[in-house]
Amino acid sequence: MASIVVSNATVDIPIFDNTSRSLKKAAIGYSIGGVLGGRDHKAVIVRALSNVSLDLKSGDRLGLIGPNGAGKSTLLRVLAGIYEPTQGTVNIAGKVAAMLEMGLGMNSDATGFDNIRMGGLYLGMSLKEIDAKLSDIAAFSELGDFLNLPVRTYSLGMRTRLTFSLVTSVDPEILIIDEGISAGDAEFMQKAEGRLLALVQRSNILVLASHQLALITELCSRCAILKHGEILKIGPTKDVVEEYSDSEQHLIADQSELISQAPAIEVRTTPA
């Protein structure tokens, strides 16, 4: 049974510039007791997620909505096991497939087929599984003989077709998708939607972050609003989405609110 339990997770992301990453500065800072060099000891730290708790069980389909920089992508990375929170704990049980960026693992000098194999391995498939699915992936992408050519010869739309066909062929227990699953031309989009739905149906847990409220409503049973790295509200999709669209209209009316949407940045001593 797949499950994800997040309790009181906080994620602080240090942003190093060139000075604070240099060993010289660290050494100087150390030798003079961190007084003069003290300024360089500090990195800008973005608190991307603050005290988030979540409990996902098999069958859960969670949608994440919220303004830009609300911490959606960070939370997805925590749920995928990529970010281990600075404070709090995460327990993930089940095979995870994460689609955080389109075009992941694409090597433009390698052929389409090689990219399918590499990408499939990254997504956690074995070469045997990939070979079993190869003809299906190739057929769905409709790229034909182009799959024998280096990916750099592809148009943007062709690349998207290839990535989409590949990532939707996995059989994960936990599926984590960041927005932007667009799939090329209109005809392909229609075909793609069915395939995406099938993928969602065969995974146990889905977490989807998107700005398209319609997509969230269609795919998700639960929904959470994120803002400033905190979960503002979580509940049945219909209620949450309604509240969010109301508040969004409210936000547009209130310009000052828009400015405060930027994530909180604080300067503190680097944790490591």
Add this chain to the structure above:
Amino acid sequence: MYQIGPAWRDLVGSIARWQLWAYLGVQDIKLRYRRSVLGPFWITLSMGMTILGVGILYAKIMHTDMHDYFPFFTVGFIVWNYIASLITEGSTVFINDGGYIRQVPGPLLTYMLRSSWRSIIIFFHNFIIFFAVMAYVQIWSGWGYLLAIAGFALVTINCTWIALLVGILSARYRDIPQIIQSLVSVLFFLTPVIWQSNQLNGRFAFIEFNPFYHFLEVVRAPLLNAPIDPRSWLITGGLAVLGWIFALLFFGRYRRRIVYWV
């Protein structure tokens, strides 16, 4: 917290993903030499020319017999290049694969194994030179080859923990890769690769306390059918165990931070 458990699980999980790192390692080399006729054999060719040129010159400078010096330098140089590539490429692993580390869930040492595997493949391309030289000087080591394989495995294990340590430090401090580069080139001259240990009278520190000397010896001596100080085996084996314990403790401490650094 210096705990070894999570680091150990990362290592085991990474080894289990052998299909991924093995495939990526091969792809790395294929792509590096795509559209080139000789492909990775360019490394072999250029190394062969270096060995030929330097071998002849230094045998003359040091007034040693070509039949002694040439195989000595060949093996030493090939093994040294292997050690150097394991360590220098290892130091940039987390930095170069940062894009994947931030996108793909999974154990981090996968990327370290990919880099080590790449170095192993290149080593065996270069090893062709060894056979050519051995055929020329007519040395046959018999059982020594088996010992050399054990030595090679120990050297790989050792250099991979060193790569892991410098890789973690490099992810955090971006000056480290440059420091490692220069250290490795200095060590090349301080370690008996070009010169032989018996040419050094009295100053044993360069040899006895230089772990890289012992790393070289456990591969070089058996291949050349030469006598070897048992201490070289002891030191190389001991360092493999102690080094990995230390590296895993260190990795366990900072593993979760790496994704935020790259």
